Amino acid sequence: MLLHVSKLADETAPLPADRQRHILDRLSKDGQVNASLLAMEFSTSEDTIRRDLRNLAAQGLCQRVYGGAVLMSPASASIAIRANESNARKEALGRTLATLLQPSQFLFIDAGSTNLAFARMIPVGLQLTIATHDPSIAACLVGKPDVELIVVGGSIQPEIGAALGGRAMQEIAGMRPDLLVLGACSFHVDHGVGAFNFEDAQIKNVLIQNAGSVALALLNEKLRSVATQIVSPIDSISDVVVEVDAPLSETDAFVQEGLRVHRADAAISNSRGQNTAIRTNTPLGEV
Numbered sequence: 001m002l003l004h005v006s007k008l009a010d011e012t013a014p015l016p017a018d019r020q021r022h023i024l025d026r027l028s029k030d031g032q033v034n035a036s037l038l039a040m041e042f043s044t045s046e047d048t049i050r051r052d053l054r055n056l057a058a059q060g061l062c063q064r065v066y067g068g069a070v071l072m073s074p075a076s077a078s079i080a081i082r083a084n085e086s087n088a089r090k091e092a093l094g095r096t097l098a099t100l101l102q103p104s105q106f107l108f109i110d111a112g113s114t115n116l117a118f119a120r121m122i123p124v125g126l127q128l129t130i131a132t133h134d135p136s137i138a139a140c141l142v143g144k145p146d147v148e149l150i151v152v153g154g155s156i157q158p159e160i161g162a163a164l165g166g167r168a169m170q171e172i173a174g175m176r177p178d179l180l181v182l183g184a185c186s187f188h189v190d191h192g193v194g195a196f197n198f199e200d201a202q203i204k205n206v207l208i209q210n211a212g213s214v215a216l217a218l219l220n221e222k223l224r225s226v227a228t229q230i231v232s233p234i235d236s237i238s239d240v241v242v243e244v245d246a247p248l249s250e251t252d253a254f255v256q257e258g259l260r261v262h263r264a265d266a267a268i269s270n271s272r273g274q275n276t277a278i279r280t281n282t283p284l285g286e287v
Helices: 002-012 016-030 035-042 046-058 087-098 113-120 135-141 166-173 198-210 248-256
Strands: 032-034 062-065 068-072 106-109 128-132 147-151 155-157 162-164 179-182 186-188 192-195 213-218 229-232 239-242 260-263 267-269 275-277
Touching: 016 032, 016 035, 016 046, 016 068, 032 035, 035 046, 035 068, 046 062, 046 068, 087 113, 087 213, 087 239, 087 260, 106 113, 113 135, 113 213, 128 135, 135 147, 162 166, 162 198, 166 198, 179 198, 192 198, 198 229, 239 248, 248 260
Parallel strands: 106 128, 106 179, 128 147, 179 213, 213 239, 239 260
Antiparallel strands: 032 068, 062 068, 155 162, 186 192, 192 229, 267 275
16 A cells, blocks of 8 residues: 555656756755755655656756755866856956955966956055966966966866876975865755866865965855765865855855855946946945
8 A cells, every 4th residue: 555655756756857947946946955855846766766866866956965965067078168167257256365465465366267367456565475277267367577487388188278187296296375265066055066077176176275364256146056076175265255245154165164255346238238347335245
């Protein structure tokens, strides 16, 4: 009789495609789902929900964890694609990130399109020493009179757009930056900083271990998400810059973990349809 009831429950439940779309919507909204609660909601078995989660994970849309799943970060595309996405939002993040700089710092800028936007926003007159393994970031810093530029060499990984591998790792391992501006594919209060490339994750981990402090800037879609490679727990981060409309539930959780959270300015489109960032007079600080 129990088996008959279980089969009947599954037969009256929504079709798998509809159920999985609902699960994806829940993941996008909440960042994670619980298999037991979903089974109760859909009046189906936990085995059915776990099968749904396996299918979604196989498509790279989530990552299964004990008891359910968490959202997979959308930041898995190559740098050639990411460099042309959400530029105004990245500029707003980069401008706020630049306010954290101090004169005469040794700064390492990790690879990434948001960090490229930050590099363009670095103010003059700080007399910085800046190292990077990202040639695009290096190119925008060449010729700045108050920047001593160090470029890490090696083979450029085309998906990441930066030097990875043994030579780059050896050079980076000998550096002790005052501030690391980290790039991240995902950021989750429970699952930490994530990346999609194994060698990229290794370099990030070494950079974090060697840096005096670590800051990063994050688009909203990277919050509450995970990636395939774990870089570090979030308590390795000193400062995080988020978008103006980042969810309070997330930023409050970061503050509780001891991070300093800074909200960026809003980005809007100008009269020619181009995106720009608006500077407000609200002082920045912890959320």
